[in-house]
Amino acid sequence: MDRILIEGGTVLTMTGRADVFADGVVLVEDGRIAYAGPREGAPAAPEARRIDAAGKIVMPGIVNTHCHAGTTLIRGYGDDLRLMEWLETRVWPAEAKMTAEDVYWGTALAAYEMLSGGITTFLDMYFPADPVARAIQDTGIRGIVARGIIAVGGPSEALSRLEESREAFHRWNGKAGGRITFMVGPHAPYTCPPDTLLACAELADELGIGIHIHLSETAGEVEEARRQWGKTPIRHVYDLGLMKGRRVVAAHCVHADDDDIAILAETGTGVCHCPVSNLKLASGRTPVSKMRRRGVAVGFGTDGASSENMLHILGSEMRIGAIQAKELEGDPALFTSYDALSMATIEAARVLGMEAEIGSLEPGKRADIILIDTERPHLTPNHDIFALVAYSALPSDVAMTMVDGRIVYENGQLTQADGKEILARVREAAARVVQA
Numbered sequence: 049m050d051r052i053l054i055e056g057g058t059v060l061t062m063t064g065r066a067d068v069f070a071d072g073v074v075l076v077e078d079g080r081i082a083y084a085g086p087r088e089g090a091p092a093a094p095e096a097r098r099i100d101a102a103g104k105i106v107m108p109g110i111v112n113t114h115c116h117a118g119t120t121l122i123r124g125y126g127d128d129l130r131l132m133e134w135l136e137t138r139v140w141p142a143e144a145k146m147t148a149e150d151v152y153w154g155t156a157l158a159a160y161e162m163l164s165g166g167i168t169t170f171l172d173m174y175f176p177a178d179p180v181a182r183a184i185q186d187t188g189i190r191g192i193v194a195r196g197i198i199a200v201g202g203p204s205e206a207l208s209r210l211e212e213s214r215e216a217f218h219r220w221n222g223k224a225g226g227r228i229t230f231m232v233g234p235h236a237p238y239t240c241p242p243d244t245l246l247a248c249a250e251l252a253d254e255l256g257i258g259i260h261i262h263l264s265e266t267a268g269e270v271e272e273a274r275r276q277w278g279k280t281p282i283r284h285v286y287d288l289g290l291m292k293g294r295r296v297v298a299a300h301c302v303h304a305d306d307d308d309i310a311i312l313a314e315t316g317t318g319v320c321h322c323p324v325s326n327l328k329l330a331s332g333r334t335p336v337s338k339m340r341r342r343g344v345a346v347g348f349g350t351d352g353a354s355s356e357n358m359l360h361i362l363g364s365e366m367r368i369g370a371i372q373a374k375e376l377e378g379d380p381a382l383f384t385s386y387d388a389l390s391m392a393t394i395e396a397a398r399v400l401g402m403e404a405e406i407g408s409l410e411p412g413k414r415a416d417i418i419l420i421d422t423e424r425p426h427l428t429p430n431h432d433i434f435a436l437v438a439y440s441a442l443p444s445d446v447a448m449t450m451v452d453g454r455i456v457y458e459n460g461q462l463t464q465a466d467g468k469e470i471l472a473r474v475r476e477a478a479a480r481v482v483q484a
């Protein structure tokens with residue numbers, strides 16, 4: 049049996065505000081957590097490999113509920129344009145030139161970046177599915193692949209993408225020790241007509257998986273939906289039956305009204321909250337606290353690097369999202385640092401329907417664990433450890449990232465893939481895809 053003992057750090061299990069264990073212990077056995085808590089009561093494990101976590105915070109890996117990993121290739125390309133001009137003159141022409149190999153390297157770079165900032169699981173919507181799955185396999189991260197499906201070019205376009213999703217699922221689902229899983233990824237109601245959305249629901253049922261979709265990201269989208277269907281995008285998708293009896297993970301929901309929030313709560317739809325992307329694209333402010341008060345699970349998501357720029361939740365989504373939630377409520381006491389940490393870990397796992405496997409340090413769960421080095425000026429002193437992580441910690445404070453009990457990032461380096469090669473390949477591909 050492979051046993052690893054992480055000891056001497058401050059353990060945050062994310063099972064409750066009170067569960068903070070200074071000089072705590074985490075025991076990992078064959079990729080799963082066997083124990084997490086105080087030193088007293090920890091099982092003796094004399095033969096275990098030891099990791100000294102003195103001066104470090106030991107916590108669950110961070111969960112990124114919404115990403116378009118391959119867009120690292122066009123990070124910073126046309127950032128200050130308005131949405132349609134940006135899509136038409138930059139994003140779509142560049143994406144048309146991307147090969148599957150380019151998407152592989154772009155996704156590998158995203159995984160490298162995420163692991164370096166303590167993200168151990170991400171839900172990705174991009175294309176094609178094969179290179180995304182291969183990059184997850186090779187870098188050691190955990191990922192859910194939702195092949196993006198749009199049907200703006202007609203029904204046959206959607207059909208071929210549904211077929212590709214099905215084939216990729218059968219080739220890759222459960223591979224890499226279970227690190228690779230799938231959802232069906234209809235992009236949005238404005239790019240997928242009702243028959244395409246229903247075909248996606250059928251495929252999700254056939255494969256026994258969930259659906260990932262963008263809903264109500266912008267005011268314009270909601271306005272257009274009201275004009276076209278006489279209802280909001282969330283009500284439209286609900287009335288089509290998409291949310292009945294299957295897991296739906298909805299990105300953004302910035303403009304969800306009270307009726308929409310009631311639908312999200314009733315159907316157990318999880319929400320991916322991407323505050324930095326929404327701020328940068330001037331999309332609006334998501335009513336996060338209102339959703340959570342009504343029982344909707346909300347997790348942080350980075351969105352793609354072409355809109356958010358950084359694929360980080362520490363120091364980025366968590367910090368800015370918490371500050372924004374306070375501002376939106378007009379009361380700094382209604383959204384706490386623990387809420388922020390929860391939305392980055394266990395609540396994000398709930399959004400994805402993976403809370404039995406990841407999101408907290410509990411016996412039986414997969415050993416997705418990070419160490420944050422607190423020997424830093426901005427992490428000193430420590431009056432409140434949750435405030436420290438939510439408001440002060442930076443991605444570069446992550447000293448080690450473990451997925452399934454395997455160290456995949458340590459001392460600034462990936463351990464499973466060649467970080468230098470990833471950077472070089474992405475530079476080459478990025479220069480090529482933006483050529484006129």
Ligand SMILES: [Zn+2]
Nearest residue numbers: 262299351352
């Ligand atoms: Zn998105």
